[in-house]
Amino acid sequence: MNDAQLIQVATEVIALEAQAVNGLLSQLDNDFVQACHIIAACKGRVVVTGMGKSGHIAGKIAATLASTGTPAFFVHPGEASHGDLGMITRQDVVLALSNSGETAEIVTLLPLIKRLAVPMIAMTGRPDSTLAKFSSAHISNAVEKEACSLGLAPTASTTAALVMGDALAVTLMTLHGFTRDDFALSHPGGSLGRRLLVLxxxxxxxxxxxxxxxxxxxxxxxxxxxxxxxxxxxxxxxxxxxxxxxxxxxxxxxxxxxxxxxxxxxxxxxxxxxxxxxxxxxxxxxxxxxxxxxxxxxxxxxxxxxxxxxxxxxxxxxxxxxx
CATH class of the missing domain: 3.10.580.10 (CBS-domain)
Structure with missing residues (x-):
């Protein structure tokens, strides 16, 4: 491949991912609103889970939620069935990420989540999936195709999930009336925190x-x-x-x-x-x-x-x- 072809491949990837993000606008619906209300009413924390690449995105979403006024943490679904499920209390909300909505490690947890009687929000690319049907609210982040040239590696789908997670976190931040001072309290080591906290x-x-x-x-x-x-x-x-x-x-x-x-x-x-x-x-x-x-x-x-x-x-x- 020559240099121009390399640029062309990269351009196509960015264009496809941008298209995937733009496609999220039409997927914001009543379920997204319902998810916001469920989390806003939560007296515990948002337990975010996901496997593989979705797990990496789930970890980032949990961190963004926590730093913007919504207490949250990540639980690995594989570890959850081996003891880590004890981290989830009846006061919590589960946010599960899976592009297919059929991730075995998460599906295995569904009876246990049901027994705890905690609401689950699913973020998937398939509204007819097992996770979507089980959830109290399903946030759709479906994409037409992956940016991977083979159409296999999670690329556009993970980008879409990340952006939808940001949309959820910032919407909740606004709903909670989260301020710059609140942000500073959770970021005391950052420059903004120092400017807003140091006397x-x-x-x-x-x-x-x-x-x-x-x-x-x-x-x-x-x-x-x-x-x-x-x-x-x-x-x-x-x-x-x-x-x-x-x-x-x-x-x-x-x-x-x-x-x-x-x-x-x-x-x-x-x-x-x-x-x-x-x-x-x-x-x-x-x-x-x-x-x-x-x-x-x-x-x-x-x-x-x-x-x-x-x-x-x-x-x-x-x-x-x-x-």
């Missing part, structure tokens, strides 16, 4: 790590504090411990440009008085937004009484995965 208080510097000097300190004292705490700034407080201002690397550069004698000048003269502050109970993502908007690299954290409680800079946000 300023989680990453700010406090105690011995907090750069802070009195307003009557010398500029040299402020420079020593900045160097020791390595945040490129120091908070300046008055006698009551309230924030009086901030002294930053930028202030130092401006001092040098003006040729001011740092041994003689007062810290009050050179610090930034009206500095940007933030509360410790807001999201770290909000701190990033403030820094970007104000074009600054550090923030002082204060409480309701203007007492300094912490400090953070852009590097802290980067380390926390917020940026």
């Amino acid at each position: 300023v208080s989680d990453i700010m510097h406090t105690g011995e790590q907090l750069p802070i000097v009195q307003q009557d300190a010398s500029i040299m004292d402020a420079l020593v504090e900045m160097t020791a705490k390595k945040l490129g700034m120091t908070a300046v407080v008055d006698l009551q411990g309230q924030l009086a201002g901030i002294f930053t690397d930028g202030d130092v550069r401006r001092l040098l440009e003006k040729a001011i004698d740092i041994r003689q000048a007062s810290l009050l003269e050179v610090m930034t008085v009206h500095c940007q502050v933030i509360s410790e109970d807001v999201l770290a993502a909000e701190a990033m937004h403030v820094m970007e908007q104000k074009k600054i690299n550090a923030l002082i954290v204060v409480d309701a009484n203007k007492q300094v409680t912490g400090a953070l800079n852009m590097h802290d946000l980067i380390q926390a995965g917020i940026v």
Whole structure:
């Protein structure tokens, strides 16, 4: 085969699978709606099962359901008849995937599922199949032909099942009113989770790590504090411990440009008085937004009484995965 023929084969595969996905639109019916209502009313979990390639798709659908507000997990049908069926409770719903609807390992489980009196949703390519007839709701994902050149390997059918599974999960997510905050709670390790969960208080510097000097300190004292705490700034407080201002690397550069004698000048003269502050109970993502908007690299954290409680800079946000 030459290069053009290779591209042609790949093009035909993609076209056939795209056609299979488009064909799903006409298969969305009352059974799909009924499946959504059955799962929405479930007090337990959705137990997803499938054999072979359908099993791989079933595992992905279970993961998508679980991460979008519908508790779910995958059970291998071959293992189910050897003890794993004990994972299914009377509070659950079974979602079974089989393109033929006749997968022996799943059909074997039907009497046991019936005895448990749990509803079963079948997702197959044959509405007249054993699984479809047994189910409380049958979701059809039939395809005209596989994308495999031999018409044998599950290709278009598994793609269709995956897309229908996504449609089911996202529809349920919308039905449940699942929000970005809910998504973050189930994805704490992801970037979205960090942006929606991490507070300023989680990453700010406090105690011995907090750069802070009195307003009557010398500029040299402020420079020593900045160097020791390595945040490129120091908070300046008055006698009551309230924030009086901030002294930053930028202030130092401006001092040098003006040729001011740092041994003689007062810290009050050179610090930034009206500095940007933030509360410790807001999201770290909000701190990033403030820094970007104000074009600054550090923030002082204060409480309701203007007492300094912490400090953070852009590097802290980067380390926390917020940026």
